[in-house]
Amino acid sequence: MGVDVAELVRVRTRHPEAVAEAAARRTRRPLLNHDGRLLIIAADHPARGALGVGGRPLAMAHRADLLDRLCLALSRPGVDGVLATADILEDLLLLGALDGKVVMGSMNRGGLQGARFELDDRFTGHRAEDIERLGFDAGKLLLRIDHDDPGSLTTLESTARVIDAMAARRLPVFVEPFLSRRDPDGRLRNDLSAEAVTTSIAIASGLGGTSAYTWLKVPVTENPDDMAEVMAASTLPAVLLGGDLGDDPGEQAAAYEKWRCALRLPTVRGLVVGRSLLYPADGDVAAAVDTAAGLLCEPPS
Template sequence: MSITIPDLVTVRARHPEAIAEAAARRTRRPLVGPTGRLMIVAADHPARGALGVGDRRLAMANRADLLERLCVALSRPGVDGVLATADILEDLLLLGVLEERVAMGSLNRGGLAGASFEMDDRFTGHRPEDIERLRFDAGKLLLRIDYDDAGSLRTLGTAAGAVDAMASRRLPLFVEPFLSRREPGGFRNDLGAEAVTRSIAIASGLGGTSAYTWLKLPVTRDPDAMAQVLETSTLPAVLLGGEVGRDQEGAYERWRKALRLPTVQGMVVGRSLLYPAEGDVETAVDTAVGLL
């Protein structure tokens, strides 16, 4: 990084307008480049309090280390951009590494894992007007639905409003839907084929138009079911990575099979590339790009 952490702190303390200035002069690019495929590195985890990677509970808490890993990932051929909350995207703007890269703002979620209000997923991150003002290229929201929790109705309503607000600005919005249920110890996303199918159907119908809606989807528990599951919608989709543990090769193989399906346009992957179980960031990113 050409700018150090003390430099970032100094700019933020003395010249906060530098963030808007960097956003205004950033060179943008189309969402989907000439390859027709999309590779986005995700780093919106810290704002959800999700700092752990494997058995390292605070792995993502070191901001200097996280930014260095993101800079390495963004420098690799085939990486199109980054998904993050305002604090991280603004650090990357000041570092100058978002030139000709896709900047995807996370609307984030208020329902923190393990909290008594976990399913109250009102948005706490970027608003559509922020994404437009900062000249970012897309947004992302999480849509968790628990049929036994009345709070999910508020989540559906606010998600539909976000779809409309982004579409009115002609900005793509990546919707990450799950059917979730309460279990001992917290909520769990159902990755069964039927549950993912239903979540796709619900997410695809949100808002007054789906023209700018993309889906961000997990690979189902049975990877062979993905072809039938993805027949549920004609919306373009990207695969989410999630935490893959130590079976990195197994994850690559699941992604490779799903990437052959016609609606799948690419991947949005975070911790498994930024903090790989084996090897370094460069190798993990290059391997994932190779799957495309």
């Protein structure tokens, strides 16, 4: 399709109010359609400095290319919406790509990838009042907990207050919890063992003064056979996250099978996937998105 960057810049320069106007006239829809399933394309990685996909360290850095991929993905049948930061969502609003779609604002992007303060993931993105003001449909936050980092307590408290703020507005918030730790080289790693994912789900489920509007965004465990037991830790509705699957088509095929199995579990309602669909190993965005959408056609158990 080819995004006209010059036109976007012209509008942003001369008519910044056009963003609010586009948000006000956007056609809205319920979070869930009749099938109760949800496929969201995630594109909030750049604001955390996470630009790489596989062996391409700056794959997500070209904004026009990213917007082209997002517009294509959003046009495919079965795609419900998008998760992104303000800059990307506002570009998509100006492009008219969000009518009839679920729009999910990314709320905390302060934990920059590779930074010494990566675990201090402050709420530098959408606030609850921004999501409400713009008429968006939900928010998402990242919750990484390191038992060796006293700062994780501050993260937990901040997360709880955001859950309260979203619930006060009757807005769903998707919480993405991990137990994390530094490896000997200082790099932050998320623990995907069954015990760690179960524990993170239990912690996230109990945050805030109500869980009525809380969803979980969870990874598939190292051993996919553990997912039934892991997801039994909570009755909150959940979606699966994707992650970076690299440049190996075999890894992508394996991921689809893991998602297919986990989507049969009663609390798992859908997928929130970004890089693996926007930058598939074979370069075919439409085919990758269509394959993921096909997985959601199978009813949950």
